[in-house]
Amino acid sequence: MVSQVDQVVMRLREMIVEGKLNPGERLAEIPLSQELGVSRQPVRFAFKVLEGEGLLQQNETRGYRVRSFHQKEITDALEVRGALEGLAARLVAETGMSRSLRAELKTCLDQGDTIFKKGYMTEQDAQIYAGMNLRFHNAIIEACDNHAVVRALSLNDHLPFSSASAIAFNDIHKEQEYRRFFLAHSQHHVIFAALENRQSARAEAAMQEHANSGQHYAELFRNVDPQNDQFEVVHATTLTL
Numbered sequence: 001m002v003s004q005v006d007q008v009v010m011r012l013r014e015m016i017v018e019g020k021l022n023p024g025e026r027l028a029e030i031p032l033s034q035e036l037g038v039s040r041q042p043v044r045f046a047f048k049v050l051e052g053e054g055l056l057q058q059n060e061t062r063g064y065r066v067r068s069f070h071q072k073e074i075t076d077a078l079e080v081r082g083a084l085e086g087l088a089a090r091l092v093a094e095t096g097m098s099r100s101l102r103a104e105l106k107t108c109l110d111q112g113d114t115i116f117k118k119g120y121m122t123e124q125d126a127q128i129y130a131g132m133n134l135r136f137h138n139a140i141i142e143a144c145d146n147h148a149v150v151r152a153l154s155l156n157d158h159l160p161f162s163s164a165s166a167i168a169f170n171d172i173h174k175e176q177e178y179r180r181f182f183l184a185h186s187q188h189h190v191i192f193a194a195l196e197n198r199q200s201a202r203a204e205a206a207m208q209e210h211a212n213s214g215q216h217y218a219e220l221f222r223n224v225d226p227q228n229d230q231f232e233v234v235h236a237t238t239l240t241l
Contacts, residue, residue, distance in 0.1 A: 004038060008046040010127055010168065011036060016055055016066060017168045023068035026059065054160040069160045077162035082211035084153050085137065088144035090204035093195050101143045105192050108136040112185040121178040126169035129181060136188055137164040140195075140207075184210065 012032070015021045027047065029040045036043070047064045050056045056064040092101070111132045115125045141150060157163040170177050187210040194203035 005042045005045045005049070006127055006131070008036060008038060008042045009049045010123070010130065012046055012050060013053075013055065013166065014168045014170070016050075018170075021066050023066050026063060026065045027056070028063065052158060053163055053166050054158050055166075067160070073159060074161050077156055077159035078212055080156050081153065081162050082208040084149050084156065085141065085211050086204040086208035088141050088146065088149050088153075089191060089195065089207040090200045091144040091146060091149075092140055093198050093200040093203040095145075096198055097195050098143065101139055102196070104139045105136060105195070108132050108139070109185075109188060109192060112188060116178075116182050116185060119178075121169075121174060121181060123169050123171055126167060126177070126181065129185075130165055130167040133167065133184075134163075134165040140191075184213070187213070 012021070021027070029043045029047075033040045033043045047056055051058065051064065054069070055067055057067045059065055097105075112129065115121065115129060121129075141153060144150075160166075187206065191203060191206045191210060194200075194206055
């Protein structure tokens with residue numbers, strides 16, 4: 001069951017991705033709650049979540065504004081995430097999966113399979129997928145039993161679109177989104193098979209590719225400088241899986 005806060009978080013994230021909320025724009029609870037058809041409380045909680053993801057920042061006085069960021073910031077964060085999660089997967093493969101970890105990952109895979117069995121995907125499916133995806137990644141990270149990896153990933157998650165939960169869904173291009181999410185979930189199956197067979201090198205490589213694949217979906221939003229006709233990168237978005 002997807003909570004109202006989760007729904008608002010994904011919708012606001014999508015609005016940032018689509019450029020409906022621009023870098024530097026101040027956000028107000030009342031207008032956004034009216035636009036989204038919810039009370040102020042889930043919007044307030046969503047602001048905190050998106051601040052933690054590095055997409056919003058607090059104003060000096062009060063409230064939040066959309067944070068400006070660049071493509072390289074996202075690319076760097078995804079590379080770090082890929083290296084750290086790859087290490088976590090390798091450590092788990094070397095020691096072998098526990099019964100509880102195997103059961104948790106299998107539950108995640110089954111939940112994802114149910115989504116894609118329909119042959120199409122909705123925004124609500126993407127919200128369910130986001131929760132499942134986070135559980136899948138966190139289960140592996142926690143099972144690696146390396147506190148330095150856990151702490152480093154926790155810090156990295158505060159950078160834009162680097163967290164496993166930072167997922168957006170383009171409702172206009174549903175077929176393309178279905179293929180994108182299906183590919184990511186197929187990678188989950190590859191990772192699980194490598195862990196189950198204790199193939200440490202394969203598990204590490206598969207997890208790195210899974211994290212870094214988000215870079216292929218990056219879309220730059222630029223402003224044109226009328227003086228020199230050059231494009232200035234205002235912010236960049238990527239759809240992390």
